[in-house]
Amino acid sequence: MTAINIRDLIKTYADPQSGTLVEILNIAELPIKKGDHIALKGTSGSGKTTLLHCISGMLLPDSGSVEVLSTEITRLSEPARDRFRANHIGYIFQSFNLLEGFSALENVLLGMQFADKKHPRSRAEDLLERTGLSNRLHNRPGQLSVGQQQRVCIARALANDPEIILADEPTGSLDPRTSAEVLRLIREVSDGKTLVVVTHEEHVLNQFDIVIDLEHLNQALTA
Numbered sequence: 001m002t003a004i005n006i007r008d009l010i011k012t013y014a015d016p017q018s019g020t021l022v023e024i025l026n027i028a029e030l031p032i033k034k035g036d037h038i039a040l041k042g043t044s045g046s047g048k049t050t051l052l053h054c055i056s057g058m059l060l061p062d063s064g065s066v067e068v069l070s071t072e073i074t075r076l077s078e079p080a081r082d083r084f085r086a087n088h089i090g091y092i093f094q095s096f097n098l099l100e101g102f103s104a105l106e107n108v109l110l111g112m113q114f115a116d117k118k119h120p121r122s123r124a125e126d127l128l129e130r131t132g133l134s135n136r137l138h139n140r141p142g143q144l145s146v147g148q149q150q151r152v153c154i155a156r157a158l159a160n161d162p163e164i165i166l167a168d169e170p171t172g173s174l175d176p177r178t179s180a181e182v183l184r185l186i187r188e189v190s191d192g193k194t195l196v197v198v199t200h201e202e203h204v205l206n207q208f209d210i211v212i213d214l215e216h217l218n219q220a221l222t223a
């Protein structure tokens with residue numbers, strides 16, 4: 001069973017200066033099996049974040065098919081894609097995207113607002129406890145270390161018990177020890193789920209049996 005299946009995906013961006021369309025992604029085929037843990041590598045600017053945004057439905061490709069859990073998400077309206085993501089995908093952002101005016105607990109609770117299944121408030125506390133933040137529930141992001149903020153993101157990604165976790169360079173801004181701990185945590189909480197981790201760090205890549213090199217996969221001409 002495939003969790004994610006991409007076919008003939010093309011994504012272009014308009015060059016802000018010239019207006020010319022630049023092809024960023026051109027992927028003939030990328031199937032990811034349910035339950036697989038995959039590392040996605042590629043140099044800076046190769047389109048890794050863009051690809052995760054297409055898989056999560058935050059961005060629509062110019063053409064091609066993005067099937068997630070047997071749903072062709074490119075055919076869904078934007079609100080339907082947002083809802084699909086809330087129900088099925090946990091996203092750990094490269095730049096965290098935590099809301100500064102809200103505590104760690106509130107950030108996780110907010111993530112629980114948009115899913116169909118309503119979990120009890122205690123789930124958010126349990127998840128923050130699981131990520132090692134039981135004594136930081138009421139701290140705002142600015143009152144947390146970078147590693148702790150990343151743990152809030154992990155808890156938020158798990159808020160609705162998604163089948164798929166997408167993590168964009170989750171250890172990029174952490175020291176080696178914290179990075180190893182955070183990666184271990186992500187692997188652990190993704191047990192039984194499909195996990196795609198974007199990284200270019202060797203020590204992270206080494207831990208994955210399946211490594212996909214976006215530059216090999218991508219046939220984009222001008223990226």
Ligand SMILES: Nc1ncnc2c1ncn2[C@@H]1O[C@H](COP(=O)(O)OP(=O)(O)OP(=O)(O)O)[C@@H](O)[C@H]1O
Nearest residue numbers: 013014016024042043044045046047048049050051
């Ligand atoms: N909104 C946009 N408009 C125009 N070009 C964009 C836009 N977003 C991204 N790009 C371009 O698309 C390319 C891929 O960007 P992307 O963020 O996916 O790369 P990445 O592989 O995640 O890089 P990094 O490792 O630095 O995070 C880059 O060349 C970038 O300049």
Ligand SMILES: [Mg+2]
Nearest residue numbers: 048049094168
């Ligand atoms: Mg990126």
